[in-house]
Amino acid sequence: MNILKLSTKNLSRNKLTTFLNIILVAFGVGILSILFLASTQIGNKLESNSKDIDLVVGAKGSPLQLILSSIYHIDFPTGNIPAKDAQELMQNPMVKRAVPLALGDNYQGYRIVGTDSTFTGLYGLKLNQGKFWSKDLDATIGSAVAQESKLKVGDKFFGAHGLSDASDEHKQHAYLVTGILAPQGNVTDNLILTNIGSVYKMHEPNHAESEAHHANEEKEINNREITSLLIQYRSPMSVVIFPRMVNQSTNMQAASPAMESARLFSLIGVGIETLKWFAILIMAISALSVFISLFNSMKEKKYDLAIMRCLGASKVKIFLLVMLEGLLITVTGAIIGLVIGHVALSLIGHFQESSQARLTGIYFVMEELYLIGAGLAIGVIAAIIPAIQTYRVDIANTLSKDK
Amino acid sequence: MIKIQSLVHQYPNVPALRFPDWEIKDREQWLLLGSSGSGKSTLLNIIAGLLKPKGGNVIVDGTSVYDLSLKAMDQFRGQKIGIIFQRPHFIKSLNIYDNIAVASSFAGLPVDGKRILMLLDNLGLAGKAKSYAEELSQGQLQRASIARALINRPSVLIADEPTSSLDDENAENVISLLTTQAASSDASLIVATHDKRVRNRLSKEYLL
Numbered sequence: 001m002n003i004l005k006l007s008t009k010n011l012s013r014n015k016l017t018t019f020l021n022i023i024l025v026a027f028g029v030g031i032l033s034i035l036f037l038a039s040t041q042i043g044n045k046l047e048s049n050s051k052d053i054d055l056v057v058g059a060k061g062s063p064l065q066l067i068l069s070s071i072y073h074i075d076f077p078t079g080n081i082p083a084k085d086a087q088e089l090m091q092n093p094m095v096k097r098a099v100p101l102a103l104g105d106n107y108q109g110y111r112i113v114g115t116d117s118t119f120t121g122l123y124g125l126k127l128n129q130g131k132f133w134s135k136d137l138d139a140t141i142g143s144a145v146a147q148e149s150k151l152k153v154g155d156k157f158f159g160a161h162g163l164s165d166a167s168d169e170h171k172q173h174a175y176l177v178t179g180i181l182a183p184q185g186n187v188t189d190n191l192i193l194t195n196i197g198s199v200y201k202m203h204e205p206n207h208a209e210s211e212a213h214h215a216n217e218e219k220e221i222n223n224r225e226i227t228s229l230l231i232q233y234r235s236p237m238s239v240v241i242f243p244r245m246v247n248q249s250t251n252m253q254a255a256s257p258a259m260e261s262a263r264l265f266s267l268i269g270v271g272i273e274t275l276k277w278f279a280i281l282i283m284a285i286s287a288l289s290v291f292i293s294l295f296n297s298m299k300e301k302k303y304d305l306a307i308m309r310c311l312g313a314s315k316v317k318i319f320l321l322v323m324l325e326g327l328l329i330t331v332t333g334a335i336i337g338l339v340i341g342h343v344a345l346s347l348i349g350h351f352q353e354s355s356q357a358r359l360t361g362i363y364f365v366m367e368e369l370y371l372i373g374a375g376l377a378i379g380v381i382a383a384i385i386p387a388i389q390t391y392r393v394d395i396a397n398t399l400s401k402d403k
Numbered sequence: 404m405i406k407i408q409s410l411v412h413q414y415p416n417v418p419a420l421r422f423p424d425w426e427i428k429d430r431e432q433w434l435l436l437g438s439s440g441s442g443k444s445t446l447l448n449i450i451a452g453l454l455k456p457k458g459g460n461v462i463v464d465g466t467s468v469y470d471l472s473l474k475a476m477d478q479f480r481g482q483k484i485g486i487i488f489q490r491p492h493f494i495k496s497l498n499i500y501d502n503i504a505v506a507s508s509f510a511g512l513p514v515d516g517k518r519i520l521m522l523l524d525n526l527g528l529a530g531k532a533k534s535y536a537e538e539l540s541q542g543q544l545q546r547a548s549i550a551r552a553l554i555n556r557p558s559v560l561i562a563d564e565p566t567s568s569l570d571d572e573n574a575e576n577v578i579s580l581l582t583t584q585a586a587s588s589d590a591s592l593i594v595a596t597h598d599k600r601v602r603n604r605l606s607k608e609y610l611l
Contacts, residue, residue: 001501001504001505001508001514002508006494006496006497006505009496009497009501010496012496013495013496301495303492304492304494304495304496307492307493307494308494308505308509309453309477310451310453310480310486311481311505311506311509311510311551312477312478312480312481312482312506312509312510312511313477313481313509314473314474314477314478315473315477316474317509395453396445396448396453396454399448399453399488399492400444400448
């Protein structure tokens with residue numbers, strides 16, 4: 001019988017105490033695991049979605065709201081901007097690429113984004129099936145949209161007014177699915193892309209019916225409004241000049257995704273930090289609890305340990321036996337905590353309303369290895385004093401007190 | 404064979420205990436007699452390598468016990484010396500079978516399951532292998548502790564007041580089992596006691 005089996009048997013003798021200690025460690029690790037996984041996923045999503053976008057121009061209001069609505073498709077837009085003004089900015093020599101966005105409708109919670117072909121270039125979109133939209137009411141849908149909504153190429157669907165509500169459908173015009181995007185691993189997986197004319201058609205039915213179709217995408221947006229512009233600079237030098245120019249000399253506002261994302265992280269960072277310290281506190285309490293349990297059990301087991309020494313067990317073996325008991329509790333707790341973290345995140349992702357920022361439990365980060373390391377460290381810290389006490393036990397003296 | 408030469412032990416603040424030289428030949432059975440506080444348990448602990456004496460020498464099977472390293476002494480004790488205590492003590496988380504098996508593991512010897520069951524059978528504990536200590540009577544526990552002491556075929560069997568907490572029937576049973584099992588295992592036997600019921604049961608006596 002090796003000391004691992006003996007440690008396991010010792011722990012299983014006090015099932016309730018062992019279980020409670022494991023759960024305590026598991027909760028601490030579980031909360032930290034959720035925090036690590038969620039913050040890494042959110043950070044990655046923020047980064048991948050705003051990777052090639054230097055600036056967003058939209059209606060005046062909250063810059064964070066503008067970024068969230070135009071890049072991450074989470075919040076409501078700040079309003080609309082005149083298409084003509086947007087067109088002027090698009091022609092600015094400092095602009096390398098400008099992508100117009102017209103928002104306002106959704107299908108089953110998936111946002112319908114009116115845009116032009118520059119959008120596909122900005123995100124490097126590739127098709128899985130069919131082709132990109134080419135005329136009014138053509139729609140190219142993201143991979144997640146296709147998977148969840150079961151829409152196929154050739155299917156028709158009605159958009160609904162608003163960005164998440166499906167009750168107010170535009171029954172007069174149906175979209176035709178012309179293509180399905182290959183999975184991109186960013187927000188476009190959850191979008192329905194069409195041209196801006198389709199969005200106009202939905203919201204100005206009478207006017208739109210009477211107008212001739214504009215073949216030219218540039219003309220299409222003239223004299224109307226769009227929601228925002230995603231801008232890529234020609235040169236990094238524009239970072240300082242261009243936003244100031246927009247904010248000071250137009251009725252529009254310019255928001256930097258990098259700055260707003262950092263601001264967003266600093267806002268949610270307070271909550272994350274609080275939770276992190278809470279989890280660390282739980283882990284510290286668990287270390288104390290494991291220590292108290294082992295310390296008390298040493299008193300109860302001192303004759304057991306003295307007998308083991310009489311039977312030939314070396315001091316080192318007895319020391320390792322006690323250490324192993326502490327480590328088994330905390331490492332088991334850490335592993336269970338990681339499982340709890342992944343399962344909890346999967347459940348959170350499943351019940352998340354916003355499909356654009358959906359979290360997944362099938363995701364692993366390096367910090368999780370540190371959590372196992374933390375479990376080991378807690379085990380060592382909690383068990384070291386009881387183990388040293390056991391190491392120093394005077395067998396003859398202990399056994400003579402048993403008479 | 405066991406030899407005790409010029410053995411002295413000193414507890415703090417009390418006069419030193421001096422033990423007369425003693426030689427125990429193979430398979431001899433001795434009673435270690437003496438009043439309470441005379442040093443019987445101390446002498447047994449010293450022979451078993453559990454208590455380092457202030458001076459003198461203890462030789463078991465040709466090995467000077469206190470010349471061994473701590474680790475070698477632990478293993479030597481596990482392999483060569485079987486110990487039976489006044490109150491039989493077992494590891495609570497293990498059943499009787501595992502308690503006996505662990506004695507072989509700790510001594511660095513392979514576990515001989517057949518021998519464990521045979522010893523339990525010989526000691527009237529057939530069917531108790533899977534029982535835990537709290538499920539057995541004191542008499543049964545003392546017999547189980549004899550099985551544990553014998554499992555590694557020790558050269559010497561040491562029993563410290565093995566009958567003092569037992570009733571007459573169990574005391575008689577235990578002392579008779581100790582003598583027969585030690586004889587059948589070719590082990591020397593030392594029984595420290597002040598129990599009058601045990602007097603005259605062994606051929607030799609050593610008085611402190």
